[in-house]
Amino acid sequence: MSSFNFGFEDFEDFKDDSRLENLAAHFEREGSTGYFDSDTLEEIASFYFEQGRFEESLRVVDRSLEIHPFSSDGWMRRGILLNNMGRHAEALDAYERALELNPTDVETIVNRGITQDSLDEPDKALQSYEDALQLDPRNEEALFNKGVTLERLNRIAEAISVFMECVEINPEHPEVWYELGFCFDRISKEEDSIGAYDKHLDIDPYSHDAWYNRGIVLNRLARYREAIDSYDMSIVISDEFASAHYNRGNALANLGELKEAILSYKRVLEIEGNDAATCYNIALAFEELKLYESSIHYFEKALEADDTYAEAWYGLGCCHDALERFEEALAFFNRAIVLGPDIPDFWHAKADCAYNMGRLPEAINAYRTVVKMAPKNRDAWVDFAETLFEAEMLEEALEAYGKALTLRPDDAEAYVSQARAHFALGNSDESIYSLKMAFGLDPKQKEDFSQSYPELFGDQRIRRMLDLDR
DSSP: OOOOOTTOOTGGGGGGGHHHHHHHHHHHTTTTTTTOOHHHHHHHHHHHHHOOOOOHHHHHHHHHHHOOOOOOOHHHHHHHHHTTTHHHHHHHHHHHHHHHOTOOOOOHHHHHHHHHTTTTHHHHHHHHHHHHHHOOOOHHHHHHHHHHHHHHHTTTTHHHHHHHHHHHHHHHHHHHHHHHHHHHHTTTTTHHHHHHHHHHHHHHTEEEEHHHHHHHHHHHHHHHHHHHHHHHHHHHHTTOOOHHHHHHHHHHHHTTTTHHHHHHHHHHHHHHHHHHHHHHHHHHHHHHOOOOOHHOOOOHHHHHOOTHHHHHHHHHHHHHHHTHHHHHHHHHHHHHHHOTTOOHHHHHHHHHHHHHTTTHHHHHHHHHHHHHHOOHHHHHHHHHHHHHTTTTHHHHHHHHHHHHHOOTTHHHHHHHHHHHHHHTOOOOHHHHHHHHHHHHHHHHHHHHHHHOHHHHHOOOHHHHTTTTOO
């Protein structure tokens, strides 16, 4: 941020737009030859500056410096203008000229620091702020900009300390509270962050960025309703603020209010056009609502914006899989895997889909990849084991059931499935042990046993050992 008053602290007292426009027009006609006193030139320069017409303002300042080349204020103003125009090296030269004429001018030293920071010379900037504070230890602009530079250097604790000094001097300085909100959020002091943003908003209630940032922090705390209220305030102030609409949609989705979330996301598309992430989120919401055709439409729109969006290919596959369009689903899962070969969910979805199509070897290879990538994924081990069992790869199936039960020893269904594999291999004792474990964990398994596993129930020895004939 820039410290800038351009030397016209009482400008509002005599501001008269029509008079200033006439003066400016007169300068445009006769600037190089006409006579203008220094006060008039200051007025014209400030008039241009406030309109953002920096080139014209610079021309007036340069005319003033022709008349008063030893004016330190004139050189400082020239530096401020050049800094605002992005001509930082020239701005630095102007500040140095000003300081040659008035070495103890704190405002010039602070502005030199701001320009040094813009030139990516933070150490020099910090030294400038220290020089200013040596002359005026309570100078809030020197403190504030020192804090900003420290924040940019990721020296967050130091930045917070400096900002706190600043608010002790001027507790009504809104930008300091804003930066404190940001810094506290960076070090995961969310409650302090919200408190700082609240202080900022007490002073500047129309700061849409502060309402938005406050919403982000509340969302991170899972205080979604409050986050939505914050985003709403940001949107009331700036309806075209796409990020506020987007994050409002995320908070609504977190609350399960999917239809309302979709409306927020669609507003983002109205503002920004086709955006891949927004279309993807709309698609996810429709998918959760089981409106698969609408979901497919928005996954496709996401891919129109970014055809390398692996999660969107995966989402398309999930929707087609839910609609039992397995061929299409498998093709989309394969596209996702090409783009994201290290994502286990993609391989798991491919494996499930291949299994549903009866393509057991393909499913087994995919499950094998999943459990290699995510060896603690119990569901993948169970699915892998079931598929191996169906493919009559019984020894491997037993090993996979064993892995699943290591991850979840209280899984009664997995014990029953393990019993089936042991029975198929002729391991009656092991089969009985697995069934006893299953029935002990879940008595309902015993009730459903005869219907669910007739091949086991039909074995007289198993029935006898498990007391099933009583």
